[in-house]
Amino acid sequence: MLQINHLTTVDAKVSLDDVSFLFEAGKIYTILGRTGAGKTELLRALMGLNPLSHGNIKLDEKDITEEPIRARNMSLVYQQFINYPHLSVLDNVAFPLRRQGKDKAQAQALASTMLATVGLGEFLQRRPAQLSGGQQQRVALARAMVKQSRILMLDEPLANLDYKLREQLREEFPRLVADNAESVILYTTTEPREAMELGNTMIVMHNGSIIASGAPAELFANPPTKDTASVISDPPISFVSGFVRNHELYFSEGHLAPSEGLVLPEDGPVTIALRPDAIEPDGVFNAKIGLSEFSGSQTIIHLDFDFGRAIMMVEGIETFAAGDDINVSIQSEHIMLFAPDGRNITLRNN
């Protein structure tokens, strides 16, 4: 169990602002945030690489805030595949075990088992430079995992890989880290889909703070704030301004918005959030088509309403010309409402 209390840094590129969390062993935590949200700074602070101006870190009730890096029982995998270029793949992975004092035969035996787990059993004697990017990152992952550290941290480990390699490693990830099943695993990413796919718990960071956490599907369905909704939605969520008057919901230009099934707040301004599944072809809302893009068997249509921009996704391959008018409907069961202070105030009466 890893507990962090009020972690605050001031000297780093991005400052952490009073970050507290309790991480349980045996779970994978994905830390999602945009560039500059503080994800890397959090990992570096845990490692002891960024000095804390406030707060403490406890591993199994023991305060390790002042412990030197080597004594912290943590491993970190970086975005750039960092390996020892002059060592063979096998010795790259055996190296941390040798440093822990294991004899050569024992270290190499453990290393070769770990390399087999990550699918590199045939490449033990190669140099890292003789491997592809995806294989080099597997070496780095194996070296981090072989130590069986209590905390395994991965900082955007797939960011420098090709799309398809990323897809493959995401698919394999639960199996790759199976040997570290007793560890706390922290995994940072800028990609909402990656965070949802890999995390048991998803943590959302923004401006140096944790702004939400929870089970990925639950957090996606009910983001507590507008910032959270924005960070976890890909394709992007659209926020348009609106208001409530006499138990009716309106878009800012005065169009009545659908609100069936919604419990509306008191009269006043609200932000109406539209995800692609909230908009469907045919209906009473008129929009101009900004752009239509193809994505697999779906067509992504960027719409310009007079009350704002939003995205619609329709099944099948449809050609919509930019600049054309289109009529669409908006589904109240898929819209969300946010208060002026950013809180999610969506309430449904079922």
Add this chain to the structure above:
Amino acid sequence: MAKIVLENLGHSYLANPNGEHDYALKPVNLTWQDGKTYALLGPSGCGKTTMLNIISGLVSPSHGRLLFDGQDVTNIPTSERNIAQVFQFPVIYSTKTVRQNLAFPLECRGVAPARIRQRVAEVASLLDLDYALDMPARKLSADQKQLISLGRGLVREDVSAILLDEPLTVIDPQMKFMLRRKLREINRQTGVTMILVTHDQSEAMSFADEIVVMKDGLLQQSGTPEELFSRPQNDFVGYFIGSPPMNMINLEARQGVLATDALSLTHQAPTESSTLLYQMGIRPEHISLVDDTLANIGVGIIKKIEHLGVDGIVTLELAANVLIKAKTRKHTEMTVGTTMGINVRHNDALLYRDGILAP
């Protein structure tokens, strides 16, 4: 503006290439129309960057010719090709203002100051950067910096094509979406041909009118996103385009038909005896999961449900060790362990012989 023709164009980095495998780009014939958007797509080492470097003039091809509007430019230096380039990382003068950055290429060419002012204003408005003209370029976000890199190419009025070498790599996912829209708008408004190099199939699909898929220096398939998606010519294109990849289910010849225990969809078996590998390719997007009594090609047990937001991916086991993935929006209503029926339209189940789409 230019129509670009690659005529039997190939390249080996070796002085005396000995056989096909010595070619980083195996000879290829392609024609790109003026004003359209193209994507060169493939994994690392597939030859896409070599192809781009030949077009920009950074690499002189060992084979064939490159034509811009019918004119042979194969041996013309980069500076005379009227090509603008945007790279993976923004290339800007960070101490200069946005205005100075945009004006610089024109100043180098001795364009009159009044004309420079006019062009810079036009391009800034096209990029939605009017408000930032007098800000130092370093103050802008990564996506805005990429727009400036692009703008420095666009200010010249003689640009034949814009080459984009993985320009969205350093941009966060949601901003990628906006930047892609901006690129398409610029293409539409200016009519300048754009060629994007990427390893990201979703980026290629949404950006390009036409995609060139490459692997090991060899052209795999060139066509519209729709063609590549619905009729991949080989198993590599089926794998590389689409996420998750196309499902490939092995078939065996029995009593005149190609079939599998896993699904009931069948194809006519060849009359001559054959040792080829037969597979059925089905896109995860083309599978509808229904009540098991309504299945048209088979049933499977749900093994895994992945929540990706609006969409989800459901993995089903059809038979021992035969898995199939379906993409759906109804994943939130499903549970692991239940049996679902699988519906696929006949035209969406494609037959592959040794990895090649059967005619």
